[in-house]
Amino acid sequence: MKLLSRRSFVTDLTMQTGLLLPLSLTAQNAIKVDPLEEKPKVKTTRHGELTVNTFCLGRLKVNCFIVSDRNLNCIVIDPGARAEVILDFIRNNRLKLLAYVLTHSHLDHISALDECYKAMPAPVAMHPDENDWAFCEKNQWEPYYPLTKPVKIERPLKHWQSFKDGNLNYTIIHTPGHSAGSVCIWFPQQKIIFSGDTLFAGNIGRTDLHKSSFRSLLRSLGAFLALPPETKIYPGHGQTTTVKTELATNPYFTHVPDKTNVK
């Protein structure tokens, strides 16, 4: 596919991801009532003994995931909005929450963290390179995304670190670019990966935000080249896809700089 200029990448992306929203937008130019009041539907997908429950939450339609095992242990990935929806689902299904895992700290992925944590404490996992943004004043968009109060990060994530929460076995892959501390959460046994805003179906995350780097993001895409092609990708926004589909159709993969630079 034809090489796109950097400018067209950015334009494309801002259209697609929704995160164009001006992190500085103030309440007076925002619409007064969030139209997304109705109860969001959950989409449930089984991968053997692991279940992925997907909610599309908030004004910026972030995908929040509640991943559970057969013993009802679960983790929450990206509690971006609607804390009551996340908490109700956990309670109604009698799940045992073992961790909150953040793909990165942009408001649409983190805004409901404090409310969830207060009602249902569990270790919070985030990459330390997100520390300067997660709880800073700019990381809000009232009334849709209030600033989340600081929460202790019990699990400062490292590249290639593995976790076992119940029967949920996953590995963190640090994929800077969209933000400095963006990570993907890989479940090798089930061949699924949560890609945050690093990779979307047919697209990649914006790189015009705080500590974004387009070059780093392209380099980070190299991580996907090492995964089995049938690996299913659950992105931070939009539809699921697979590694095979993205390698074949996503134009950004033709620009991954050093294909050997992959663990």
Ligand SMILES: [Zn+2]
């Ligand atoms: Zn983001």
